[in-house]
Amino acid sequence: MTDDPPRDPRDPQPPRFQVQPTLTVAFHPPQYVQALPVTALARLDARLAHLHARTPDDALHATLRDAARLLGAHLTFRAAGRTVHAHPWQADTALIGVGVRRAAHLLHLRGATRHDPAAFRAAVSRWPAGTLLVARRGVICAQLNLACDLDRLSLDEVPCGAAVYAHRLRPGGQLEAWRTPGWPDP
Numbered sequence: 406m407t408d409d410p411p412r413d414p415r416d417p418q419p420p421r422f423q424v425q426p427t428l429t430v431a432f433h434p435p436q437y438v439q440a441l442p443v444t445a446l447a448r449l450d451a452r453l454a455h456l457h458a459r460t461p462d463d464a465l466h467a468t469l470r471d472a473a474r475l476l477g478a479h480l481t482f483r484a485a486g487r488t489v490h491a492h493p494w495q496a497d498t499a500l501i502g503v504g505v506r507r508a509a510h511l512l513h514l515r516g517a518t519r520h521d522p523a524a525f526r527a528a529v530s531r532w533p534a535g536t537l538l539v540a541r542r543g544v545i546c547a548q549l550n551l552a553c554d555l556d557r558l559s560l561d562e563v564p565c566g567a568a569v570y571a572h573r574l575r576p577g578g579q580l581e582a583w584r585t586p587g588w589p590d591p
Contacts, residue, residue, distance in 0.1 A: 415484070426458045426484035432477070442555030449476060451578040452513040458484035465489055467511040470497045471536055474550050475574045500538070500545045505568065505589055508538060508545050516590075517570060525569065525585050528591065530560060535573035539563050540588065 428446055431438040448455035450472045456465060465482065469491035473480045482489045500508045508514075520528070528531040529537065532551050541564065549556040551573075561567060568587030572580045 406488055426456065426482065428456065428547040429451060429483075430476070430482045431479040431481075434537070438479075438551055446578075448578045450574055451580070453480075453578075455513065456482060460488070464511045464513075466491075467497075467499060467508075468513060470495055470499075471512050474552065475534060475572075477534065477552060493550075497548060500548050503545050505538075505540045505543055505545060505570075509570075512569070513561070513573060514577070514580070514582060515590070517572070517584040519586055519588075520583055522569075522585050525571070525583055526560075526563075529571045529583065530557075532571070532573055537563075538570045541566075543568075 427440050429438050429440045430446075430449070432505065441449070443454050452468050454473055456468065460468075466489060469482055469489055470479050473491035473493050473495065474497075477493045479492045480490070502589070503511070529535065530550070534550075534552040537547075537549040537551060537556075537560070538545055539549070546567070547559070547563070549559055551557060551560075551571075566587070568585055568589070570584045570588050572582040575581045
């Protein structure tokens, strides 16, 4: 074995190589994995283009899980010393008990069109995929995946007085978001 020669402590530290974060996407079947550039990621879900190596863990996990649900894909984020996986059917209770403003921040949610509860329920029940956040007294109490039949059955059990926020992906990676009047303004 050969060792590196001794280094003079007065010499500056060698530059560290910075690894660019990557995100791989595996649509069904997951054997076909593809690493996508940032521009392609933004066309799938615009929020993915904002992820970087220093994204806080809670925001990274929440955004990846939500994007995986909305895309119906397995996602893997890799950066220096860090790997995070998300898949569409992953049980996600991380937002339960979190305030609505904090949840909106973690998921990179912006303003949403306000609708009365009857129109909201009728429209969202026709969405083939999406995420539904249910809040009571300003705290998230349920997070439903509208692509999951079991979660869709729970849609009828959403309390009438609850504040509800639903979002889904539109072509081009932009979110379409609806909310009931009880959901606070951003």
